[in-house]
Amino acid sequence: MKNRLVAVIVMLWNLLLLPAALGGEIRVFAAASLKEVLTEIAGAYGKSHPGTRILPNFGASGTLARQIDRGAPADIFLSAGPEWMAYLVERERIEKRAVAVFAHNTLVFCGPDAGATKTGKMEDLPALGRIAIGSPKSVPAGAYAMEALKNAGVAAGVEGKLVMTRDVREALAYAERGDVDGAFVYRTDLLPGRGASIFFAVPQPLYPRVTYPMAPTAEGAGNPEAAAFHRFLGSAEAKRFLERRGFDTR
């Protein structure tokens, strides 16, 4: 009886110790705004590499960087801005020379289709009620938006109106449901027929260009399958998927 109990405990313990990544698994941590396009790219890659399974984890880039820093099993990191990639380089979780550019994007202000107020420029924003924005502490879209608000001189005017969301897609969801008057999201986040549309593109000199850096983590660098998928992410085929979804690849 006692022996059997010990055997069960040993078995469970061994299960816990199993390597987190079994052969053929690639764990990709990616910015929430890449959800659809990366799922498509992974699907295309899976077709030509039947033995490989890509396990994506989407979220705010800052939150993902934190998870990786704390030891979450990740092979590849795709961030919506350079800040959190630099953070992981600084923490020696990613090698600096391995970082490449995956894509670019544009920040827009969107709002509910049914909304009465359609704003056309940054200066109109203080007249709105509630505005959804990714929490700038961890969401790059929110950090870009905050910078644009400051540079447009309307940061004080929207104070107390900004609903902080955990990632950019949650900000979009608020706008689609009509719970806010508008939200800062990426151009590629908006899908037709979901209840929200673009009011205006945030003028470019107000914020730095949205750049998605990508890199294998220290762990992923030693995983040949992850290295192969990382190369595929930079391929012409991946770029076609990106462009079809409205991302800028140049």
Place this chain on the structure above:
Amino acid sequence: MTVEAFAHSPDFAAIVLSLKVGATATLLSLPFGFAAAYIGTRLRPRAKAVFDTFVNLPLTLPPVVIGYLLLLLLGRGGWPGAFLRRHGVQILFTWKAAVIASAVVGFPLLVRSIRISIEAIDDGLVQAARTLGAGRLDTMATIIAPLSLPGIVAGSSLMFARSLGEFGATIVVAGNIPGVTQTLPLAIYDYAASPRGDGMALALCAVSVAVSVVVLLLHEAIVRKTARKG
């Protein structure tokens, strides 16, 4: 950060807001909590079981479910929300939404404490008051309410403590607006999501622990004191 800068920061506002939301939710719930507790003691067993289930539901439901249902009720689609908006009252994404969320989630704790107190009242006292000519309401005001005071105070402090920790329902209906609806747990959540937020997250955690300990110690002291008296 200097003391003065901190006093003007959204983090300090979050601490104050948490206390304000907790206190308002508890005070608003008191009459309803007392009524629910009293009704609970008067019902027949079967009705009581149904009634208790509904009163206690928020205790076991995930707070996010409560938040979501409140969002549907108070949002664009729900009739209570539409009714309030017609009268110029905006609930969602204001601190009032945080109060409602806290009130719903903490309500069972309040009712439980009051009910235990009411059940402990000697039925002879109630009978005596009635035979001496006191009406139902009169008996309630002069016998039941004063004698259940320990339960009312204990339940209120417990509900207040629970309100301070409310997160799941609040973030759905009140949103995370710094300085307006961002309560202490929401501020911690915001920092905890960011790699560079550890210092502030831990500092606010310390505040949270300190406030909870003080409130629970007060709760214990009140319970002990009133128990001795009784």
